[in-house]
Amino acid sequence: MVATTTLPVSKRQIGGVCLGNAIEFYDFVTYAYFAAQIGRTFFPSDTPGLSLLASLATFGVGFLTRPLGAILLGRFADRAGRKPAMLVSFALMGFASLALPLIPSYAAIGIAAPVLVVLCRLIQGFAVGGEVGAATAFLMEAAPINRRGLYTSLQAMSADISALTAGMIGLILSSVMSDAALDAWGWRIALLLGAAIIPVGLLLRRTLVETLHPTAEAADDVPPGISYRRVAIAGVCLVAAATTTNYLLKYMTTYASSTLGMSTQLAFGATVVVGLCGAICAPLAGALSDRIGRRPVMLTPWILLALAVFPCFELLEHQRSAAALYLACAILATASTFASSVFFVVIAESLPQRVRSGALGLIYALAVSVFGGSAQFLVAWLTQLTGSPMTPAWYMIGGVIVGLVAMFALPETAPVKHARTALPDGTPA
Template sequence: MGAEGTAPAAASKKQVAGVCLGNAIEFYDFVTYAYFAAQIGRTFFPTDTPGLSLLASLATFGVGFLTRPLGAILLGRFADRVGRKPAMLVSFGLMGFASLALPLIPSYAAIGVAAPVMVVLCRLIQGFAVGGEVGAATAFLMEAAPANRRGLYTSLQAMSADLSALTAGTIGLLLSTLMSDAMLDAWGWRIALLLGAAIIPIGLVLRRTLVETLHPEAAAEPVEIAVSYRRIAIAGVCLVAAATTTNYLLKYMTTYASATLGMTTQFAFGATVVVGLCGAICAPLAGSLSDRIGRKPVMLVPWIALALAVFPCFELLEQQRTATALYAACAILAICSTFASSVFFVVIAESLPQRVRSGALGLIYALAVSVFGGSAQFTVAWLTQLTGSPMTPAWYMIGGVVVGLIAMYSIPETAPVKRAARLPHGKEPVA
């Protein structure tokens, strides 16, 4: 909780929407790759060995996480020294370039090995951009919010990411309904990616209107913080790692439903719609509730519910393998996961001073996501093939849940409403 002697810049609803739209576009392009991993694998990594092209595609998806820490360090420090606005413009521009280039790359059949090489380069640029985006955008939303609404404002970032997942899933569902599997492999997935790239100019225009929330004179003031950076960093990495494990496995449900459960592509894409819709609704509700009753209760209760729901949900899927079972399991897991994880970022951001907030938060996020998010889908797909057990994702997810519970107990309560209750009468909590 850095002492920031200046009031945050007032951000209009249009400017907050601009940050959220930019974040949504960036994550739309990133998650769309995951949703169409099977089709992209057959386009750029053709093979006669069953499952190998999917593993190659998921490995390339994981490559995008390698450059996230670099983006967090370089763009995060840029945001802490120069400003949140220029950092977000740079990250958005890089994402726009890579997102437009990837669906225009010819197939392996057309240009040979140059095709997968260019795909990898685009994924590296995307990872760098997202790594720099998260810290700057989260810092902006927290700093632009009234003290008693930080949870709500910061949760809008999670909501925008979930809306992007919902949009990508809806587009995937429509395309899979209107197209044959051969058409999806040939060019259907390209349409999905190009639709996201088409609105990039709107995001750039909106971001150019942002106010600047970084105040160098305030950031240079002494830091008043009750816990050490080391404790915050460790707990933060664990929190984000736990959220990443559950979130990326939920995004993997499309591939899991089709490749492991043998469901149709249309039904499989319906799972992404359910996950995105639940996340988009629950994120702002969780953020707003955490402003009223505190961060820790909103994190702990649904996360414990998630721990209890993981195995029953996957057992239901294994036994029934129907669309109803798939959507019900996805809804339960997404509601529990999103309600808790939407509060993680505001807790970490409130625990850091302004002068290092963007860079530190971005690096915490990038390290956790690079290690756990980048490997989650590939590892689960590989372990499922190795063991032949459809319950593999459940075991992987429960490991992340346990790590998250430990981190939640160790991190301090940061909600202003809770901190104010602990102060002597008449004193205000430090921002």
């Protein structure tokens, strides 16, 4: 029987987890949105495109320490509790996120500037690696059994809200500032705005209750007959596919300006579209998966995504307009988010509580470190090498195919589809 939580978890506490998660991802993805400006600040070069590649490589460095954060903080969360692990990860992210925008440029302090940027990215990666497993485990364990999909999808929703917020800030800054001012200090404002909210998130997280209760019942709170090895392998493939698509969508701002030659202001509009679609679709997908099951909510939009990738990028290549960019981003982001927001629910429900945070965090970190961290750099490099603006489409479709195969290897874990598990009062879930 699947265990349920009887803990008095308030909406404010759920909000605290989501806000903290949003702030952590805001600081992480804002770097990607301002990759071109950060590249010119810390990695100046006379060779066209080289500073961007150096900046994207540094973005990828942040993924190297994610597995380490997942192992250390994830194990800490499985032993000491979800709350202390989330407080540690949040504090580390806060320190690095405040320090990065205060680093002087390469012109001011030379090689020390990029070294300090890399150090901040390593700390951020470590923090995010520990955050995902603990936060996802908390949300699932705090949820009523028939609303696990909805609660867990809030993790994806908060990350999408952070992307939306970062995109809107980038759009506003690019509208009121010149390109020179944006390069000089505009991107620093965007990062500092995220750092300014860190005390609020830290205060909210200190009020959290603890959802880790390693009782005999909680230790066996997964559907019977599940192979953990199969879940781990399929989970890595599934998250790899999702993160490849996700970070390529976040790359659309850089792609629109650097490859398609669109203005910075129009390019930042793409991030707003992607973030808005994700913020809306994630909770809808989670709630729907509670009613009809996880598998149909994953499979249907993912198949639609596979069919839409090439038409969307072909539209962009031929039109190169704001309308084409925003339409393509909306279609791809809607299909991707609707499916991927349910991935973590399935993986979390397939793992026992005693190892849930660490295992989930490690699955996520390994997949993201190998595939997510390299996606933007490889696409930018391959685009320069081939000269083809269709390069992101080929890269994305590869990830979509891997994800589609992995979906069939994962079990159906939704209680509504799994033996109609009863609620504590005896009513069916």
